Amino acid sequence: MATVGRAVGVFPRPGFFEYLWSWLTTVDHKRIGILYGLTTTAYLLVGGLEALLIRIQLAHPESRFLDPDTYNQIFTMHGLTMIFLVAMGYNATFFNLVVPLQLGARDVAFPRLNAFSYWGFLFGSLLLNLGWLWGQAPGVGWFAYANLTSVQYTPGLGTDFYVMGLQVLGISSIASALNFLVTIINLRAPGMTMFKLPVFSWMTLVVSVLIITAFPPFTVGLIEVMFDRLFGTNFFNPAAGGNPVLWQHLFWVFGHPEVYILVLPAMGIVSEVLPVFARKPLFGYPFVVFSGIFIGFLGWGVWAHHMFAVGLGPVANSVFAITTMLIAVPTGVKVFNWLGTLWGGHIQLKTPLYFAALGFIAPFIIGGVTGVMHPVVPSDYQQTDTYFVVAHFHYVVMPIVAAFFAGFYYWLPKYTGRLLDEGLGKVHFWLFFIGTNLTFGSQIIVGFLGMPRRNYTYPAGLGWEPWNLLSTIGAFLIGLSVVVFVVNVLKSLRSGQVAGPDPWDGRTLEWLTSSPPPVYNFAEIPVVRHRDELWARKYGAHGERVGAHNPPNPGSELQIHLPRPSYYPLVAALGIAIGFLGAVLIRPAEVGGLGPLGWAVVVLGALITVGGLYGWAFEPAE
Amino acid sequence: MAERTESRPVRHQAAGEAGKGVGAELHDLTAEYIRVAVVLAVVTLIEVATYYVALARGLTIGVLLVLSALKFSLVVLYFMHLKFEGRLLKYVFSGPLLLAVVVVIALMALFGVLIG
Amino acid sequence: MAEVAHAEHYTSTGIDHRKVLMWLFLGSECLFFGSLIATYQVYRGQSLVGPHPHEIFNIAYTSISAFVLLMSSLTMALAVNSIRLGNLPATRVWLLLTALQGSIFVGGQVFEFTTFVAHGLSLQVNLFGTTFFVLTGFHGAHVTVGIIMLFSLLFASVLGRLGPAQALTVEIVGLYWHFVDIVWIVIFTVVYLLPY
Numbered sequence: 001m002a003t004v005g006r007a008v009g010v011f012p013r014p015g016f017f018e019y020l021w022s023w024l025t026t027v028d029h030k031r032i033g034i035l036y037g038l039t040t041t042a043y044l045l046v047g048g049l050e051a052l053l054i055r056i057q058l059a060h061p062e063s064r065f066l067d068p069d070t071y072n073q074i075f076t077m078h079g080l081t082m083i084f085l086v087a088m089g090y091n092a093t094f095f096n097l098v099v100p101l102q103l104g105a106r107d108v109a110f111p112r113l114n115a116f117s118y119w120g121f122l123f124g125s126l127l128l129n130l131g132w133l134w135g136q137a138p139g140v141g142w143f144a145y146a147n148l149t150s151v152q153y154t155p156g157l158g159t160d161f162y163v164m165g166l167q168v169l170g171i172s173s174i175a176s177a178l179n180f181l182v183t184i185i186n187l188r189a190p191g192m193t194m195f196k197l198p199v200f201s202w203m204t205l206v207v208s209v210l211i212i213t214a215f216p217p218f219t220v221g222l223i224e225v226m227f228d229r230l231f232g233t234n235f236f237n238p239a240a241g242g243n244p245v246l247w248q249h250l251f252w253v254f255g256h257p258e259v260y261i262l263v264l265p266a267m268g269i270v271s272e273v274l275p276v277f278a279r280k281p282l283f284g285y286p287f288v289v290f291s292g293i294f295i296g297f298l299g300w301g302v303w304a305h306h307m308f309a310v311g312l313g314p315v316a317n318s319v320f321a322i323t324t325m326l327i328a329v330p331t332g333v334k335v336f337n338w339l340g341t342l343w344g345g346h347i348q349l350k351t352p353l354y355f356a357a358l359g360f361i362a363p364f365i366i367g368g369v370t371g372v373m374h375p376v377v378p379s380d381y382q383q384t385d386t387y388f389v390v391a392h393f394h395y396v397v398m399p400i401v402a403a404f405f406a407g408f409y410y411w412l413p414k415y416t417g418r419l420l421d422e423g424l425g426k427v428h429f430w431l432f433f434i435g436t437n438l439t440f441g442s443q444i445i446v447g448f449l450g451m452p453r454r455n456y457t458y459p460a461g462l463g464w465e466p467w468n469l470l471s472t473i474g475a476f477l478i479g480l481s482v483v484v485f486v487v488n489v490l491k492s493l494r495s496g497q498v499a500g501p502d503p504w505d506g507r508t509l510e511w512l513t514s515s516p517p518p519v520y521n522f523a524e525i526p527v528v529r530h531r532d533e534l535w536a537r538k539y540g541a542h543g544e545r546v547g548a549h550n551p552p553n554p555g556s557e558l559q560i561h562l563p564r565p566s567y568y569p570l571v572a573a574l575g576i577a578i579g580f581l582g583a584v585l586i587r588p589a590e591v592g593g594l595g596p597l598g599w600a601v602v603v604l605g606a607l608i609t610v611g612g613l614y615g616w617a618f619e620p621a622e
Numbered sequence: 623m624a625e626r627t628e629s630r631p632v633r634h635q636a637a638g639e640a641g642k643g644v645g646a647e648l649h650d651l652t653a654e655y656i657r658v659a660v661v662l663a664v665v666t667l668i669e670v671a672t673y674y675v676a677l678a679r680g681l682t683i684g685v686l687l688v689l690s691a692l693k694f695s696l697v698v699l700y701f702m703h704l705k706f707e708g709r710l711l712k713y714v715f716s717g718p719l720l721l722a723v724v725v726v727i728a729l730m731a732l733f734g735v736l737i738g
Numbered sequence: 739m740a741e742v743a744h745a746e747h748y749t750s751t752g753i754d755h756r757k758v759l760m761w762l763f764l765g766s767e768c769l770f771f772g773s774l775i776a777t778y779q780v781y782r783g784q785s786l787v788g789p790h791p792h793e794i795f796n797i798a799y800t801s802i803s804a805f806v807l808l809m810s811s812l813t814m815a816l817a818v819n820s821i822r823l824g825n826l827p828a829t830r831v832w833l834l835l836t837a838l839q840g841s842i843f844v845g846g847q848v849f850e851f852t853t854f855v856a857h858g859l860s861l862q863v864n865l866f867g868t869t870f871f872v873l874t875g876f877h878g879a880h881v882t883v884g885i886i887m888l889f890s891l892l893f894a895s896v897l898g899r900l901g902p903a904q905a906l907t908v909e910i911v912g913l914y915w916h917f918v919d920i921v922w923i924v925i926f927t928v929v930y931l932l933p934y
Contacts, residue, residue, distance in 0.1 A: 109755040186749040212766040220773035233868040659812040690927035718765030722772030729776040
């Protein structure tokens with residue numbers, strides 16, 4: 001029965017190991033969100049470094065800065081890191097930090113499962129990167145097309161680290177998505193019906209549905225690659241009648257919903273930030289919600305537009321072309337809703353709004369317009385495998401990164417208690433904005449000039465040099481902007497302006513409680529009557545001021561039951577990662593594995609997992 | 623997501639009572655379960671019989687698909703109690719199930735093995 | 739599993755968190771088995787060499803083990819029924835019977851695999867072997883996990899930790915068990931009975 005009477009207010013200063021232990025065993029969604037945020041930011045730096053290495057290599061024709069094999073590993077790991085570790089990681093960061101507070105809940109539905117998701121994310125990401133130690137990181141592209149992944153063509157351990165690392169990350173993602181689904185379904189504050197649910201939480205719900213449905217086909221695809229590599233099965237072995245195109249389908253059945261898994265939370269962040277800094281409600285809330293749902297639904301029916309060049313035939317190509325064009329409609333609806341939100345608002349030009357409006361919406365439209373060119377199949381035949389495609393999807397993902405930055409400038413003060421610096425924030429924004437457009441604007445042009453992607457170098461004299469050089473310069477500006485961001489966060493932690501509970505005059509429940517919030521979030525669970533509940537409490541539903549919000553009431557702290565810290569989630573996640581590491585090590589000694597001894601590691605991992613799960617199941621939760 | 627189910631927040635006295643839905647009133651369901659099991663057994667018998675009886679190929683396929691869908695539904699609706707749950711759980715299960723069926727059919731169509 | 743066993747707790751829908759979680763998980767599992775079945779179907783009849791399904795299947799044998807698994811769903815439902823009525827001895831009997839039938843099924847599958855291997859069907863020999871063993875093997879692994887959960891419930895009941903207050907836990911394990919059964923209903927039809 002852990003109660004919080006002692007823990008709030010002034011901490012009795014614990015020793016370092018007690019402090020460390022409290023983080024290793026934490027089940028508090030806010031702490032888990034901070035762990036996700038720190039881990040992910042580390043990977044942002046790693047993935048960014050990989051991007052800079054790519055750009056240094058491509059700055060000049062015929063460069064020998066990287067050899068082809070290293071280049072393959074670096075561009076593969078850049079993609080994997082940015083998608084699975086940075087975008088998915090920041091998604092999980094914001095889910096954890098924001099959703100329970102927006103719902104008016106004390107925590108997620110399953111706090112220990114939440115801790116398990118984080119540790120699975122950490123160990124899975126380490127496993128994915130472990131190949132560097134062997135000098136054999138995955139080098140087959142993030143899509144890992146069969147049968148390049150068969151032992152015949154990639155005998156090294158890199159592909160095994162790809163398969164096993166992503167399996168662990170998949171388990172973590174599914175666990176986290178299940179948890180947030182239950183949380184949003186079941187832990188909304190009294191009175192918060194689904195159409196009073198804040199948009200970010202709505203998008204979390206849609207994304208979680210996508211994760212639990214789209215990851216299993218990928219899991220199956222990875223299992224098939226694993227069996228082909230470890231046990232000599234024939235899934236993708238043409239000599240036995242296997243069809244490598246099946247992998248492409250399983251991959252893109254997952255891969256396209258994954259694109260929406262990445263972008264919908266960003267759209268949620270933008271939909272939270274714009275109303276606050278325009279000081280008026282989100283324009284057309286039901287349209288934003290339903291177009292989000294529609295995007296998630298349609299996202300399931302467009303996967304083969306990644307495969308037009310495979311030769312699926314005119315019928316399949318036409319079907320997927322039409323569904324792909326359709327998806328532009330709900331996306332456009334959202335853009336107009338955001339514009340409608342800003343229109344006529346009392347615009348507060350703060351850093352979060354810079355990132356949300358200029359950093360997200362504007363470049364995202366370029367990403368969308370270049371995207372809608374691809375479903376025109378004959379045109380796609382020309383664009384496929386050129387830098388035009390690279391530019392297109394970076395014009396989709398860089399706005400996502402901008403939305404994350406908007407989220408950090410907006411929400412971080414809630415958890416640190418201190419605002420970020422506005423001046424540095426604007427420097428950060430302009431460097432990022434100019435850098436992004438320089439880097440990927442150049443790539444649109446060089447793509448039209450026919451430069452193929454994934455090649456480690458290119459010949460001189462084709463008119464590609466100036467654009468590549470510009471692109472590299474832009475990439476360094478983006479890198480610099482991230483440094484400014486990190487400096488800004490550190491500065492804010494040391495000497496930032498104290499935020500107070502509600503620095504932006506917010507609209508939703510997270511601004512009701514103190515900054516940082518107490519471990520139990522709300523002393524009293526709020527009762528919700530309005531979509532913008534806090535705004536209505538402050539200004540009345542129709543604009544008249546009715547008084548300030550209630551600070552947490554310390555008198556009722558002692559009655560709040562909190563989930564007890566637990567190390568079993570960490571143990572279970574560690575066991576799973578060790579088990580999958582063992583599955584990598586089953587590969588023969590000639591390529592760096594342990595051979596049959598790898599099975600011992602698998603068994604060890606399995607035992608640790610089972611032990612962790614049993615301890616978990618039988619320990620009292622509070 | 624079902625807005626109708628959420629409009630009435632409920633406080634539970636004990637974990638054992640939670641989430642029983644409409645069928646929470648305590649009566650013995652043994653007879654009902656046995657009736658379902660008998661139907662399942664009979665249907666299985668018919669299914670296996672199709673293997674030994676020479677019917678037209680298309681007919682066999684049709685009969686088998688209908689019968690196994692019937693068995694599937696019986697177990698889900700009665701043994702898993704979904705028939706008596708609210709809309710939320712019905713959607714939570716039938717949505718992904720439908721998606722899975724569509725993915726299987728779509729992949730078979732894309733590989734040209736749906737017919738024949 | 740006592741994650742949310744507060745004396746009194748609030749849920750927006752009135753349904754326990756764990757039950758919603760299990761149904762969501764089963765929805766996710768639909769896509770997992772759906773993808774495995776899709777693979778099987780895409781490669782149906784595409785093997786370049788034998789053994790082929792009709793040469794190796796023993797329909798009578800597999801029908802019996804499928805029937806055993808089907809009936810284990812009945813005993814599982816009865817176990818849930820008993821614990822709701824507060825009849826602990828009957829609950830134990832039904833749980834034990836369910837676990838035993840599950841074990842018979844898995845044992846039967848092990849025997850079937852061994853026989854197939856003896857007849858020259860291996861994971862590697864052709865596409866049929868590859869897809870058949872992986873699909874049915876993953877199903878068998880799911881049944882095994884279910885058996886472990888059932889024995890854990892029995893173990894908890896021996897320790898006196900299983901009473902009417904845990905009826906929901908039994909129900910949730912039951913949901914998993916029935917799901918594994920319906921997956922086999924599909925696999926049995928698609929893999930064994932549908933003409934090749």
